[in-house]
Amino acid sequence: MARGRGDKTEAGDQGPTSAQPGAGPPAAKDKMAVPSFKIGRIIGRKGAKIRELQERSRAKIDVTDEVDGDDTVVRISGSAEQVASAKSLISRLLQDRNEMGNSPGKRGPPQHQQSYEPNVSFQVPEDKCGLVIGSRGSKIREIQQDTGATVDVGSRDTAVDGYITISLTGDQEACDAAEQIIKNLISESQNVEKIEKPPPSEVMEVPIDMTRRIIGPMGATIRDIQERTNTQIEIARRATAVDGAVRLSITGDAEDAAAARQLVQDILEEANSPALIMMIEERLCGLIIGGRGSKIRALQDNTGATIKIDKKSEAKDGKVQVVISGSKDQCTAAQDEISAIIAQSRDQGGQERQAPERKLSVWVPESACGMIIGKSGSKVAEIEARTGTRVDVYSKERNADGLCLVTVSGHPDACADARAIIEDIVAAENDDEADEGQERGSMDIWVDTGSLGKIIGRGGSKIRDMERTYRVKIDVKKDEVEGGETKVVLIGARNDVLDTRDFIYQVIDEPDVPAL
Numbered sequence: 001m002a003r004g005r006g007d008k009t010e011a012g013d014q015g016p017t018s019a020q021p022g023a024g025p026p027a028a029k030d031k032m033a034v035p036s037f038k039i040g041r042i043i044g045r046k047g048a049k050i051r052e053l054q055e056r057s058r059a060k061i062d063v064t065d066e067v068d069g070d071d072t073v074v075r076i077s078g079s080a081e082q083v084a085s086a087k088s089l090i091s092r093l094l095q096d097r098n099e100m101g102n103s104p105g106k107r108g109p110p111q112h113q114q115s116y117e118p119n120v121s122f123q124v125p126e127d128k129c130g131l132v133i134g135s136r137g138s139k140i141r142e143i144q145q146d147t148g149a150t151v152d153v154g155s156r157d158t159a160v161d162g163y164i165t166i167s168l169t170g171d172q173e174a175c176d177a178a179e180q181i182i183k184n185l186i187s188e189s190q191n192v193e194k195i196e197k198p199p200p201s202e203v204m205e206v207p208i209d210m211t212r213r214i215i216g217p218m219g220a221t222i223r224d225i226q227e228r229t230n231t232q233i234e235i236a237r238r239a240t241a242v243d244g245a246v247r248l249s250i251t252g253d254a255e256d257a258a259a260a261r262q263l264v265q266d267i268l269e270e271a272n273s274p275a276l277i278m279m280i281e282e283r284l285c286g287l288i289i290g291g292r293g294s295k296i297r298a299l300q301d302n303t304g305a306t307i308k309i310d311k312k313s314e315a316k317d318g319k320v321q322v323v324i325s326g327s328k329d330q331c332t333a334a335q336d337e338i339s340a341i342i343a344q345s346r347d348q349g350g351q352e353r354q355a356p357e358r359k360l361s362v363w364v365p366e367s368a369c370g371m372i373i374g375k376s377g378s379k380v381a382e383i384e385a386r387t388g389t390r391v392d393v394y395s396k397e398r399n400a401d402g403l404c405l406v407t408v409s410g411h412p413d414a415c416a417d418a419r420a421i422i423e424d425i426v427a428a429e430n431d432d433e434a435d436e437g438q439e440r441g442s443m444d445i446w447v448d449t450g451s452l453g454k455i456i457g458r459g460g461s462k463i464r465d466m467e468r469t470y471r472v473k474i475d476v477k478k479d480e481v482e483g484g485e486t487k488v489v490l491i492g493a494r495n496d497v498l499d500t501r502d503f504i505y506q507v508i509d510e511p512d513v514p515a516l
Helices: 036-043 045-057 080-102 126-133 135-147 172-196 208-215 217-229 254-272 282-289 291-303 328-347 366-373 375-387 412-437 449-456 458-470 494-509
Strands: 028-035 060-068 071-078 120-125 150-153 163-169 202-207 232-235 245-251 276-281 306-309 319-325 358-364 390-398 404-410 440-448 473-482 485-493
Touching: 028 036, 028 080, 036 045, 036 060, 036 071, 036 080, 036 135, 036 150, 045 060, 045 080, 045 135, 071 080, 120 126, 120 172, 126 135, 126 150, 126 163, 126 172, 135 150, 135 172, 135 440, 163 172, 202 208, 202 254, 208 217, 208 232, 208 245, 208 254, 217 232, 217 254, 217 494, 245 254, 276 282, 276 328, 282 291, 282 306, 282 319, 282 328, 282 375, 291 306, 291 328, 319 328, 358 366, 358 412, 366 375, 366 390, 366 404, 366 412, 375 390, 375 412, 404 412, 440 449, 440 494, 449 458, 449 473, 449 485, 449 494, 458 473, 458 494, 485 494
Parallel strands: none
Antiparallel strands: 028 071, 060 071, 120 163, 150 163, 202 245, 232 245, 276 319, 306 319, 358 404, 390 404, 440 485, 473 485
């Protein structure tokens, strides 16, 4: 079923049903069931026929979005005489077309075998369907009103090899005109892409089960690679996989693309390498992490290994786990450097962290509390791990200015580091508010109804996380379902909306992991 097909024209729209012939309140109302494939005959090119019918009958004629089987409901209002005249004109119009199709020398099915099959069907790339549908179905309505043809765009689950079928119903002239408009839209789009989008500099095949690792949580890893190398990376949809692998394309300068390829390759190799695990005393975490994470970043840069330290809340017997991953040489080098840091601390009697513990207060806007805490406490745990401090957020405890209290406890230097991180978060939020003046808008996307849970999450947790990360409003229209798909509206700055759309499509394309 086409999205936007047969939508009732709202008051004030410049559509064929917006005319208001006759004066005074209508004295009579009636409706007709018209075969949906013939609705274009009543509307006519650019609404010309329906205006003619209204002018001749002086009745108001509305082509609604009500469907009864294969028929569309047409509502008629006016005086009793006007309604009768309109019904007669419509019946005669449909009958004349039927008789014309069955007269000698004319091609067409016999009247008792009326066909509801589309006159024209053709295929278009799945990623171009949005051009045909338009925002809130605006483009598909425009095509139907301009040509008088009915346009049906197949749903995403009917796609075959990346193509979706579009069906056109109506007289041949209307169908030909609609087909030409649609093909011109797609051709123009493809020509722009050829001009604006250079061919990829690097192409590699990656296992399907590794795409999630390359993309990273909320797309963080792939964005980091792109920003570090100044490249654009695209991962093909899972449906295009061959022998369990999908195509990854990197676009950019040759040197930058090669660097991005190496980073992706490192991720793949790291995933296949066994991790090295160390157990260190909880009190030494701050030494390994350093101020604002400077020490652990230096360790990773120097050794090439990835180092992850468990949260303090996960400590057992006063010790936490350090997981080192990478090649064997990288893991060994990182282990040696961490051991050297610990040994040096012990030689100095642990003086770096022997200063008396300090507790300081930071006052922040209420709106920043959620950003400091993070999803399920992830951000506050990260701050604690990076600085070796304890951070508590008291969103209900406020000062005279309405600011909320955040306390930081630990070594004075570590507290200063944690405070700086918190102040950076508040400043970033203020910057976001300042950016609200940029161009904003909305985009409609259609998501397989069975996949909604992937983007909503338990109790709406995933959708809130996306809204916070991408700074958009996500509205799932559960009452607007077509062809097994539900409409989802994204509202925000244009680039943020596009990023959210791409991430949602990545999420719903991920295979379901069976419960153990």
